[in-house]
Amino acid sequence: MTPAASSAPGLVPDAPVDFPRPLKGSSTQHLITTMLGDFWQNTDEWIPAKLIAALAAPLGVSPSACATGLSRLASRGVLEQSSAGRTSRYRFTHRARVRLRIGFEQVRLFGSQSNAWDGSWTVIAFSVPESSREIRDMFRSRLRWRGFAPLYGALWVSPRDHAEELEENCASFGVEDYVIFRTADRSLRGKSLIAAWSPEELAEQYAPFIESYSPWVEKANSGLVTAAEAFRVRTMAMDAWRAFPWNDPDLPAELLPEKWPLAEARKVFVQVYDGLAASALAHADAIVADAAPSLGGSASCLPIETGR
Numbered sequence: 001m002t003p004a005a006s007s008a009p010g011l012v013p014d015a016p017v018d019f020p021r022p023l024k025g026s027s028t029q030h031l032i033t034t035m036l037g038d039f040w041q042n043t044d045e046w047i048p049a050k051l052i053a054a055l056a057a058p059l060g061v062s063p064s065a066c067a068t069g070l071s072r073l074a075s076r077g078v079l080e081q082s083s084a085g086r087t088s089r090y091r092f093t094h095r096a097r098v099r100l101r102i103g104f105e106q107v108r109l110f111g112s113q114s115n116a117w118d119g120s121w122t123v124i125a126f127s128v129p130e131s132s133r134e135i136r137d138m139f140r141s142r143l144r145w146r147g148f149a150p151l152y153g154a155l156w157v158s159p160r161d162h163a164e165e166l167e168e169n170c171a172s173f174g175v176e177d178y179v180i181f182r183t184a185d186r187s188l189r190g191k192s193l194i195a196a197w198s199p200e201e202l203a204e205q206y207a208p209f210i211e212s213y214s215p216w217v218e219k220a221n222s223g224l225v226t227a228a229e230a231f232r233v234r235t236m237a238m239d240a241w242r243a244f245p246w247n248d249p250d251l252p253a254e255l256l257p258e259k260w261p262l263a264e265a266r267k268v269f270v271q272v273y274d275g276l277a278a279s280a281l282a283h284a285d286a287i288v289a290d291a292a293p294s295l296g297g298s299a300s301c302l303p304i305e306t307g308r
Contacts, residue, residue: 017096018076018138028061028069033078034239035059036092039284039299041100046082046089051291055284058232103145107242108304110250111266115160117252119185121193122158124148124166126178139173147249149196157193159252194255202248203257206265213237217271227286230279237272270304277301 020029035055040047053066061069070090073079079090092100109115124143128136140156146165148156166180185193216233219225225233248262284299 017078017093017099019078019096019099019141020073020076028065029073029076030243031059031061031235031239032056032066032069032073034242035235037100037104038235038238039281039301041092041097041104042300042302043298044091044097045295045298046091047295048292049088049090051288051295052090054287054291055231058228059235103242104302106145106245107238108302110241110245111262111269113250113253113263117159117254118161119254120159120161120182121185121188122148122160122162122166122180122182123155123193124157124178124180125155126170126175127154128175128177132174135173135175139169139175142169142173144246147245149249151191151193151196157196158249159193159255160249194251197249197251199251199257202251203261205244205247206261209240209265210261210268212240213268213272217268217275220272220275225276225279227279227283230276231283234273234276234280237269241269241273274303274305277303 020027020033032052036047036052049067049070052070053061053063056066057063070079070081070088074081074090077093078096080093082089126139128139143156146158146162146169147160148158148162150156161182163180163182170176170178170180213233216225216237220230244262244265250262253260278301281299281301285296288295288299
């Protein structure tokens with residue numbers, strides 16, 4: 001009999017997905033989302049909880065913490081759960097999978113300066129009543145993830161053209177009281193929109209990442225990284241990297257000081273994430289073969305830079 005799938009109580013199929021926010025240091029929910037997204041974002045296979053726990057253990061996640069994290073991710077609409085006897089299984093909800101694919105593309109391009117700046121800003125002013133505080137917080141999180149920052153409380157800005165996408169987001173989150181417009185940088189008067197960010201604070205976050213993962217590039221190039229290490233380091237690197245767009249909108253080069261550290265951090269990240277992919281996948285396949293043989297071949301890796 002096919003296991004019955006269930007969304008968390010109180011969630012409707014088209015409800016917004018509430019992905020866990022990155023914190024200083026990794027959180028269990030964020031880390032599980034990263035790990036599953038790295039290897040199973042392109043499949044709708046049900047993944048046994050015991051397999052997820054086995055994969056998460058080398059990442060420092062205990063079985064009890066893993067179980068709690070999976071339950072909370074289901075309640076947020078990120079995962080859906082099925083039950084077959086005493087076995088609990090999980091997979092990304094359809095909406096979460098769509099969001100993950102969009103998010104991976106953003107993470108893949110982050111720091112590449114692949115889009116030239118047209119000299120204009122996207123601005124949104126909006127109002128969400130206090131009675132809908134949860135929706136307001138989720139909408140703000142979505143804005144921040146897409147590279148916006150508040151210049152004032154409910155006035156958010158981005159140097160990228162997100163106007164059409166913003167309208168879709170407003171509709172998705174049920175935000176009805178808003179105005180969106182584009183404005184040229186040269187036409188502005190008063191406070192500069194770049195004041196929504198602190199370049200110094202943005203720059204500071206990359207030094208620890210470079211320091212932590214540069215040695216692994218050297219080890220990988222020397223063939224000194226085991227499959228288990230590759231899985232752990234690659235997952236942790238992505239978990240740290242995908243948190244950066246929450247704080248750094250990947251500002252155009254024209255708005256940045258010289259020797260911006262994001263370029264070096266991206267180089268290290270690509271070398272770690274793409275360079276360790278084959279070994280990390282081999283480790284995941286070995287764990288799958290032991291804990292859930294029927295899922296053999298279901299895991300896969302996507303590169304940051306195509307052609308690697």
